[in-house]
Amino acid sequence: MTDAATDPATELAELAAEIARHDRLYHDQDTPEIDDATYDALVRRNRALEAAHPELVRGDSPSLRVGAVPSGRLGKVAHAKAMMSLENAFSADEVREFVARVRRFLALDGDAPVTLTAEPKIDGLSCSLRYESGRLVQALTRGDGAVGEDVTGNVRTIGDIPEQLSGEVPAVFEVRGEVYMAKADFAALNARQVEAGGKLFANPRNAAAGSLRQLDAGVTRVRPLRFLAHGWGEVSDLPFETQAAVMRAIAAWGLPVSDMLREMAGADAALDHYAAIERQRADLPYDIDGVVYKVDRLDWQRRLGQVARAPRWAIAHKFPAERAQTTLNAIDIQVGRTGKLTPVARLEPVTVGGVVVTNATLHNADEIVRLGVQPGDRVVIQRAGDVIPQVVEGLYAGPERAAWPFPLTCPECGSAAEREPEEVDYRCTGGLICPAQRVERLIHFASRHAFDIRGLGLVRVEQFFHDGLVQSPADIFRLRERRDVLIARDRLADLSVDNLLEAIEAKRAVPLDRFLFALGIRHVGAVTAADLARRYRSARALGAMIHAAIRLRRSMAAVIGETERKFAIRREKALVAVVDTNGVGPEVADALIAFFAEPHNRTVVFDLLRQVAPTDVVHETRASRVSGKTVVFTGKLETLSRDEAKAQAEALGAKVAASVSKKTDLVVLGADAGSKAKKAAELGIETVDEAGWAVIVAEAG
Numbered sequence: 066m067t068d069a070a071t072d073p074a075t076e077l078a079e080l081a082a083e084i085a086r087h088d089r090l091y092h093d094q095d096t097p098e099i100d101d102a103t104y105d106a107l108v109r110r111n112r113a114l115e116a117a118h119p120e121l122v123r124g125d126s127p128s129l130r131v132g133a134v135p136s137g138r139l140g141k142v143a144h145a146k147a148m149m150s151l152e153n154a155f156s157a158d159e160v161r162e163f164v165a166r167v168r169r170f171l172a173l174d175g176d177a178p179v180t181l182t183a184e185p186k187i188d189g190l191s192c193s194l195r196y197e198s199g200r201l202v203q204a205l206t207r208g209d210g211a212v213g214e215d216v217t218g219n220v221r222t223i224g225d226i227p228e229q230l231s232g233e234v235p236a237v238f239e240v241r242g243e244v245y246m247a248k249a250d251f252a253a254l255n256a257r258q259v260e261a262g263g264k265l266f267a268n269p270r271n272a273a274a275g276s277l278r279q280l281d282a283g284v285t286r287v288r289p290l291r292f293l294a295h296g297w298g299e300v301s302d303l304p305f306e307t308q309a310a311v312m313r314a315i316a317a318w319g320l321p322v323s324d325m326l327r328e329m330a331g332a333d334a335a336l337d338h339y340a341a342i343e344r345q346r347a348d349l350p351y352d353i354d355g356v357v358y359k360v361d362r363l364d365w366q367r368r369l370g371q372v373a374r375a376p377r378w379a380i381a382h383k384f385p386a387e388r389a390q391t392t393l394n395a396i397d398i399q400v401g402r403t404g405k406l407t408p409v410a411r412l413e414p415v416t417v418g419g420v421v422v423t424n425a426t427l428h429n430a431d432e433i434v435r436l437g438v439q440p441g442d443r444v445v446i447q448r449a450g451d452v453i454p455q456v457v458e459g460l461y462a463g464p465e466r467a468a469w470p471f472p473l474t475c476p477e478c479g480s481a482a483e484r485e486p487e488e489v490d491y492r493c494t495g496g497l498i499c500p501a502q503r504v505e506r507l508i509h510f511a512s513r514h515a516f517d518i519r520g521l522g523l524v525r526v527e528q529f530f531h532d533g534l535v536q537s538p539a540d541i542f543r544l545r546e547r548r549d550v551l552i553a554r555d556r557l558a559d560l561s562v563d564n565l566l567e568a569i570e571a572k573r574a575v576p577l578d579r580f581l582f583a584l585g586i587r588h589v590g591a592v593t594a595a596d597l598a599r600r601y602r603s604a605r606a607l608g609a610m611i612h613a614a615i616r617l618r619r620s621m622a623a624v625i626g627e628t629e630r631k632f633a634i635r636r637e638k639a640l641v642a643v644v645d646t647n648g649v650g651p652e653v654a655d656a657l658i659a660f661f662a663e664p665h666n667r668t669v670v671f672d673l674l675r676q677v678a679p680t681d682v683v684h685e686t687r688a689s690r691v692s693g694k695t696v697v698f699t700g701k702l703e704t705l706s707r708d709e710a711k712a713q714a715e716a717l718g719a720k721v722a723a724s725v726s727k728k729t730d731l732v733v734l735g736a737d738a739g740s741k742a743k744k745a746a747e748l749g750i751e752t753v754d755e756a757g758w759a760v761i762v763a764e765a766g
């Protein structure tokens with residue numbers, strides 16, 4: 066992923082892909098790459114963007130999904146009834162609001178209480194056990210909620226789960242609950258793994274998931290897994306009226322149910338039980354991360370129904386973070402894959418909630434100023450569950466002092482670190498040479514809208530990078546000199562080596578806009594690259610403009626009394642005038658020139674220019690009805706791909722936008738055009754169908 070473009074639609078697309086990737090790593094592969102706090106921050110960002118731009122909510126939005134599609138070697142089976150997730154509450158007020166929402170939804174009057182069940186939220190993985198005539202016939206993991214993995218054989222090795230239920234069990238009854246590992250068993254398992262030189266598990270949840278989802282049930286058998294029931298799926302018959310009554314029946318049939326499950330009248334009683342469970346938390350034999358409340362009456366549950374990924378009649382009340390004091394020993398800067406600089410606090414080790422903490426995040430430069438912290442200070446840190454610890458308070462009380470100087474160069478590559486006026490994060494500008502960013506940039510470079518080198522995707526770029534074959538874009542074009550090395554590698558067959566080299570050769574001449582876009586300059590997306598290419602037409606003309614802009618940028622200095630922010634804005638304005646291109650505003654101009662002002666980047670670009678020649682833009686855009694206008698395509702086009710339609714519009718001098726707004730001049734409606742068509746009608750914007758568009762293209766001079 067690149068950070069070249071930041072319009073909300075692009076960001077939502079990137080978030081959808083990024084969150085889906087972490088869902089796969091966490092839920093499917095049991096190997097999360099990021100901690101839960103970082104993950105939760107992505108989810109929150111996504112929600113905030115969706116709330117601000119409801120029209121941009123994607124079909125594959127993370128807010129509409131549960132877990133991840135199983136990809137492993139275990140058999141996949143569709144759930145008879147979807148398995149859902151839970152909404153979260155983080156405070157007593159949010160719990161009261163949940164109950165108030167239930168009352169409003171059901172239009173309950175008076176103050177008759179809403180009875181809730183309350184029970185611990187166990188940190189394990191969801192499993193659905195299907196009993197037919199009381200016999201266990203199938204066990205499935207949650208998967209993506211619609212399709213789970215068949216773990217029947219594995220589940221049969223778990224002592225808590227009976228083969229045969231006793232008593233009057235409905236003909237079909239799916240018990241749902243949590244497979245988990247007790248804390249002591251987890252510690253013992255990891256100790257055994259150390260001795261055997263095996264893989265260590267990060268936490269009990271991870272160990273439980275890894276142990277249950279084994280191809281060989283023999284492995285599962287020797288892993289100490291447990292089970293607690295907390296609900297049900299498909300049932301042939303449910304002769305009960307409340308959640309609590311069903312849970313009592315499940316217990317009577319022989320399955321474990323939490324002994325802390327209670328029925329409570331109203332939010333306040335439930336909150337008391339929450340406090341009681343929290344007091345016992347540390348002494349419980351298993352990890353819990355909150356308390357789950359459910360509306361007790363089943364007829365009300367049915368009326369309340371569900372939203373996209375969770376029922377309306379239940380909520381998980383998460384435990385708050387835990388805090389401790391310690392000494393801040395040092396502040397280090399970490400560089401992310403997109404060049405973001407994150408300050409990390411190195412701490413005197415301290416135990417918080419049973420875990421030894423040595424690092425905590427400080428988020429960004431502003432946060433350091435806000436906390437007023439410096440190395441040597443006492444600080445308060447906080448962690449919640451598996452969440453990354455953070456510094457939440459500085460305890461320095463001495464005389465006033467200057468803020469800790471945030472480094473203005475990237476610790477990985479020495480390039481300048483810059484921050485835009487409206488942004489909190491500093492970023493490394495050495496995109497093409499910074500080791501922290503290079504793999505991402507190379508993937509972007511070869512991707513479809515950039516150089517479009519077939520066969521050079523993520524996997525190969527990563528291999529080539531780690532093998533030292535490709536460190537910069539120009540190296541890609543030197544691969545032909547390394548044909549022997551490529552062939553000698555066991556991972557590539559001759560034919561595919563030659564196909565790849567051919568695909569690379571074909572790109573020695575590439576349109577100027579693609580060349581520019583491929584550099585992955587912040588804010589220079591495909592559209593901006595095309596604008597610039599059309600304006601300057603040749604790499605030489607573009608280079609001359611950039612050269613002039615860099616000189617101007619160097620010669621500008623802040624005037625007395627001017628803040629950093631004001632100066633940055635004044636500088637951006639001046640650069641916009643030099644760049645002088647429709648569609649290029651201050652942010653883009655600044656990013657573009659900052660990129661080329663960095664000597665390392667210029668070296669990489671010149672090196673690349675020895676290998677490839679960007680082709681000049683020769684075609685004038687044709688005069689047409691839509692020249693200078695903004696066009697939006699929506700729905701499914703029959704005769705054109707989206708890319709081709711966009712190219713046509715651009716060739717006619719039009720600008721293509723992703724969403725309909727007051728600035729839109731024309732909306733082209735494909736089949737099944739949905740909300741955008743409606744919006745166009747509301748705003749009174751001209752629309753044409755695909756045939757109408759073809760006429761406009763044909764008419765153009």
Ligand SMILES: NC(=O)c1ccc[n+]([C@@H]2O[C@H](COP(=O)([O-])OP(=O)(O)OC[C@H]3O[C@@H](n4cnc5c(N)ncnc54)[C@H](O)[C@@H]3O)[C@@H](O)[C@H]2O)c1
Nearest residue numbers: 087088091097099100101104150151185186187191295357
């Ligand atoms: N670090 C990462 O990369 C990463 C990636 C994905 C998800 N996550 C983490 O996973 C969590 C989200 O996962 P989720 O969607 O499964 O939600 P969740 O685990 O927070 O809550 C839903 C689940 O709770 C379980 N549960 C436990 N006790 C229950 C009870 N008494 N009644 C009902 N259900 C009970 C059920 O299995 C249910 O599916 C977040 O905490 C997130 O941070 C982390």
Ligand SMILES: [Zn+2]
Nearest residue numbers: 475478493499
């Ligand atoms: Zn760097």
